[in-house]
Amino acid sequence: MPDSTSxxxxxxxxxxxxxxxxxxxxxxxxxVHAGEVVALVGDNGAGKSTLVxxxxxxxxxxxxxxxxxxxxxxxxxxxxxxxxxxxxxxxDLALADNLDVVxxxxxxxxxxxxxxxxxxxxxxxxxxxxDTLSIRIPSVxxxxxxxxxxxxxxxxxARSLIGDPKVVMLDEPTAALGVEQTxxxxxxxxxLRHRGLGVVLISHNMVDVMAVAxxxxxxxxxxxxxxxxxxxxxxxxxxxxxxxxxxxxVTRRAAxxxxxxxxxAGFDASFDADFGPDDRPPAGP
Amino acid sequence: MSQNPNSxxxxxxxxxxxxxxxxxxxxxxxxxxxxxxxxxxxxxxSEAARETVETMVPAAGSAADPRLLARESGxxxxxxxFMRRVKGGELGSLPVIVALAVIWIVFWALNxxxxxxxxxxxxxxxxxxxxxxxxxxxxxxxLGEIDLSVGSVSGLAAAVFAVSSVxxxxxxxxxxxxxxxxxxxxxxxxxxxxxxxxVPAFVVTLAGNLAWNGLMLNVLGTSGTVNLPNDDIxxxxxxxxxxxxxxxxxxxxxxxxxxxxxxxxxxxRRVKAGVPAQPVGEIIARTVVLAIVAFGVAxxxxxxxxxxxxxxxxxIFIVVGDFILRRTVYxxxxxxxxxxxxxxxxxxxxxxFIRISVFTISGFMAAVGGLFLAGQIESxxxxxxxxxxxxxxxxxxxxGGTSLFGGRGKTWxxxxxxLVIGSIQSGMNIQGLSNSIQYMITGAVLLAAVVIDSxxxxxxxxxxxx
Ligand SMILES: Nc1ncnc2c1ncn2[C@@H]1O[C@H](COP(=O)(O)OP(=O)(O)OP(=O)(O)O)[C@@H](O)[C@H]1O
Ligand SMILES: [Mg+2]
Numbered sequence: 001m002p003d004s005t006s007x008x009x010x011x012x013x014x015x016x017x018x019x020x021x022x023x024x025x026x027x028x029x030x031x032v033h034a035g036e037v038v039a040l041v042g043d044n045g046a047g048k049s050t051l052v053x054x055x056x057x058x059x060x061x062x063x064x065x066x067x068x069x070x071x072x073x074x075x076x077x078x079x080x081x082x083x084x085x086x087x088x089x090x091x092d093l094a095l096a097d098n099l100d101v102v103x104x105x106x107x108x109x110x111x112x113x114x115x116x117x118x119x120x121x122x123x124x125x126x127x128x129x130x131d132t133l134s135i136r137i138p139s140v141x142x143x144x145x146x147x148x149x150x151x152x153x154x155x156x157x158a159r160s161l162i163g164d165p166k167v168v169m170l171d172e173p174t175a176a177l178g179v180e181q182t183x184x185x186x187x188x189x190x191x192l193r194h195r196g197l198g199v200v201l202i203s204h205n206m207v208d209v210m211a212v213a214x215x216x217x218x219x220x221x222x223x224x225x226x227x228x229x230x231x232x233x234x235x236x237x238x239x240x241x242x243x244x245x246x247x248x249x250v251t252r253r254a255a256x257x258x259x260x261x262x263x264x265a266g267f268d269a270s271f272d273a274d275f276g277p278d279d280r281p282p283a284g285p
Numbered sequence: 286m287s288q289n290p291n292s293x294x295x296x297x298x299x300x301x302x303x304x305x306x307x308x309x310x311x312x313x314x315x316x317x318x319x320x321x322x323x324x325x326x327x328x329x330x331s332e333a334a335r336e337t338v339e340t341m342v343p344a345a346g347s348a349a350d351p352r353l354l355a356r357e358s359g360x361x362x363x364x365x366x367f368m369r370r371v372k373g374g375e376l377g378s379l380p381v382i383v384a385l386a387v388i389w390i391v392f393w394a395l396n397x398x399x400x401x402x403x404x405x406x407x408x409x410x411x412x413x414x415x416x417x418x419x420x421x422x423x424x425x426x427x428l429g430e431i432d433l434s435v436g437s438v439s440g441l442a443a444a445v446f447a448v449s450s451v452x453x454x455x456x457x458x459x460x461x462x463x464x465x466x467x468x469x470x471x472x473x474x475x476x477x478x479x480x481x482x483x484v485p486a487f488v489v490t491l492a493g494n495l496a497w498n499g500l501m502l503n504v505l506g507t508s509g510t511v512n513l514p515n516d517d518i519x520x521x522x523x524x525x526x527x528x529x530x531x532x533x534x535x536x537x538x539x540x541x542x543x544x545x546x547x548x549x550x551x552x553x554r555r556v557k558a559g560v561p562a563q564p565v566g567e568i569i570a571r572t573v574v575l576a577i578v579a580f581g582v583a584x585x586x587x588x589x590x591x592x593x594x595x596x597x598x599x600x601i602f603i604v605v606g607d608f609i610l611r612r613t614v615y616x617x618x619x620x621x622x623x624x625x626x627x628x629x630x631x632x633x634x635x636x637x638f639i640r641i642s643v644f645t646i647s648g649f650m651a652a653v654g655g656l657f658l659a660g661q662i663e664s665x666x667x668x669x670x671x672x673x674x675x676x677x678x679x680x681x682x683x684x685g686g687t688s689l690f691g692g693r694g695k696t697w698x699x700x701x702x703x704l705v706i707g708s709i710q711s712g713m714n715i716q717g718l719s720n721s722i723q724y725m726i727t728g729a730v731l732l733a734a735v736v737i738d739s740x741x742x743x744x745x746x747x748x749x750x751x
Contacts, residue, residue: 079633094631096624098692099617107621108632110614117612120558127560141561 007070008033009198010055010086010167015064017047017054024050025222027064032167032198037189039209039230040202042219043242048202049091051219052169055200056088057081069166087160091171095156097145101137102126104144105159129158133191135184150181157188167198174208186212206235220244363567372744378686380737381701384730388705392712399712402588408704408711409586409596410523414439414658415674416599416703419681420606421472421650423699424643426682427610427623429691430486432647434475434493435678439655440670441501442468446519446656447511447665448504457518465652471497472648476641486644494675502667510666513659523660525594533583533592541576548572595657599700602653606696619643623692654678673724680727681706684734690742705730 008031017025025047032038040048053059055066057075065072068084075081081088095104102122111118111125126140135154137147144152153173160168170189174182182205189212192199203209209216209230216228218241226241371379392399418435425432442464450460471493478489505511513520527533548568555562586592610616621629622639630636658674659665683689684705685698706727713723 078631082633090631092627094625094628096621096628096692098624099620103617103621104628107617107628108634110617112614115613115615117614117617119612120555120560123560124558 039213087165417654421647436675442652443659468652476644480640537579
């Protein structure tokens with residue numbers, strides 16, 4: 001972003017993705033800065049998960065580019081994304097229930113010598129990592145099957161940090177969690193920001209979003225429908241952007257008004273709110 | 286573990302039972318370990334509430350949750366830990382050891398020759414063939430898959446060895462390698478069709494079961510039976526005894542010493558690195574138990590012909606297999622694939638490689654087992670690898686405590702399960718009972734094992750989620 005004090009770590013420009021007859025994403029822009037929490041919101045089927053999967057290399061975009069630390073990159077698979085420093089925690093956590101916490105944290109990147117596991121180093125580093133994130137779990141040596149939903153979520157997030165990523169994407173990390181466990185995860189998101197990571201957080205819960213996000217990016221029917229500075233907006237404004245209860249002028253105004261003085265938060269006001277008429281029925285479940 | 290300053294006053298230092306208190310347990314009669322608070326929703330809610338308060342306080346920088354799993358020192362701590370595991374469905378080898386004890390006591394009560402040195406020594410040899418095959422099955426079961434071809438493959442390997450070494454004069458060691466490679470090759474083929482083409486494992490291996498049986502008949506040719514000279518290596522592998530008293534005892538001594546040294550060094554390294562280590566008392570207790578078992582077995586062997594080679598080789602295979610599964614990157618990944626294919630895939634693990642390699646191991650172990658079985662009857666024949674060998678091998682792995690559902694198991698279950706099945710056969714033979722009753726009892730034991738596995742799995746699920 002030319003008008004931003006620091007360049008974003010991750011930037012999407014005009015990303016489109018089509019699945020057969022469904023145009024899931026159309027010209028989507030997004031910018032994530034270091035130490036910034038970007039909440040990605042939108043109704044069911046708006047394309048949030050698709051966008052995250054595109055960044056994570058699960059889907060490749062049909063059009064548009066992904067810019068990583070100022071350079072356009074092609075992400076060919078999840079492995080590429082991990083290698084450049086993008087970690088993803090999917091909605092279904094995909095932990096191996098039968099392995100203990102250490103086993104899950106280091107799965108796929110085990111510390112070893114000559115093929116033999118170095119359990120001591122892994123256990124030590126697991127403790128360190130969980131301690132720095134203030135994650136409380138009974139023991140790093142119990143199978144994750146016996147952890148609570150929130151604890152499993154925190155383990156999944158901690159796991160994404162093993163490769164020292166610069167951006168972490170969380171797809172609905174609090175969806176199935178209780179009050180206390182949601183608080184734990186939100187705490188964790190804040191700690192990630194403190195460590196200077198860019199965070200993309202997908203959530204349907206406006207209270208959570210307002211609590212931790214710096215920037216709120218709204219997707220509607222696969223297109224951008226406004227960027228909001230979380231400190232200068234309110235829930236109603238975001239909800240109307242999500243539901244489409246705003247006309248173009250209002251959205252542009254929202255973008256314009258929040259442009260003043262919020263550039264240091266890395267928020268992108270140059271967004272062009274040119275979404276067309278809603279001729280497409282909302283798809284998806 | 287550092288003490289959390291926020292812990293509530295009503296929680297004493299090591300409330301090791303707390304974690305389980307909120308979980309609905311399904312195991313009858315196992316609830317109520319010492320100090321276990323009553324299970325129920327009310328308990329879990331109040332705990333959740335307490336933890337909410339704790340998380341609102343700025344985090345104390347400790348990964349230790351004050352409620353949990355700090356094992357109390359002393360015997361009561363072990364008891365509490367044990368009860369926690371039983372309630373959580375982590376039964377491990379407990380049911381099979383109990384079953385084995387019951388079987389031995391019953392047959393001993395019926396006829397005391399069952400526990401004679403001669404019978405036990407014979408038993409230790411008889412279980413090797415089935416046990417080796419079961420060891421391969423353990424790997425396959427860890428993936429949550431099944432290999433129905435191991436019977437035929439074991440017969441094929443025996444035929445390949447016998448025909449090449451006896452009929453065609455191939456060097457014995459070369460013939461042995463050829464037989465093992467044949468077994469591994471069949472597994473490789475199964476693995477390929479399963480992992481790369483996507484054919485369900487039970488179909489691939491069922492097809493293999495038939496095809497390899499056909500190939501075996503083909504290899505044996507018109508003669509049908511090839512007798513092995515009793516000085517060839519396969520016969521010797523099965524029949525060799527080391528008669529000197531010192532042999533069995535020194536093997537026992539080496540095993541115990543090795544265990545103690547490894548445990549001690551492991552502990553020292555963990556202490557140095559500042560991670561929790563096994564208490565000294567536990568190492569001593571385990572070493573003593575191992576010593577009693579090892580020297581007890583050595584004593585029994587020495588009462589008869591001395592140390593038999595076959596079970597010694599079986600033990601070495603089990604220990605090596607255990608090391609591979611629990612201590613290597615490869616083994617960790619086998620468990621991961623068995624626990625969650627999706628998790629493994631996303632972690633960058635090559636699931637097809639793990640699958641193909643595991644089926645290759647299974648084929649290889651089937652060949653090893655087949656060679657021991659050939660050594661036992663000193664021949665390879667058209668019935669090699671037939672009968673209920675396949676079922677007994679799979680049953681042994683399951684009875685020994687390896688889960689049919691994948692992700693849980695140990696190589697030791699091959700030994701324990703093969704012992705159970707072998708003991709039933711041996712005891713029935715002493716009683717002069719017919720095969721029909723033997724089959725029914727083995728079937729019932731297998732069913733019991735699968736029931737325990739299923740219930741344990743349900744219990745794990747129930748106590749696994751809050
Ligand atoms: N693999 C696919 N094949 C075909 N269509 C797809 C695929 N993945 C997503 N879509 C479609 O793309 C659209 C966006 O889906 P996506 O999962 O991204 O929505 P979402 O914003 O994550 O919704 P939710 O809040 O329910 O998770 C939907 O219409 C969906 O049906
Ligand atoms: Mg989604």
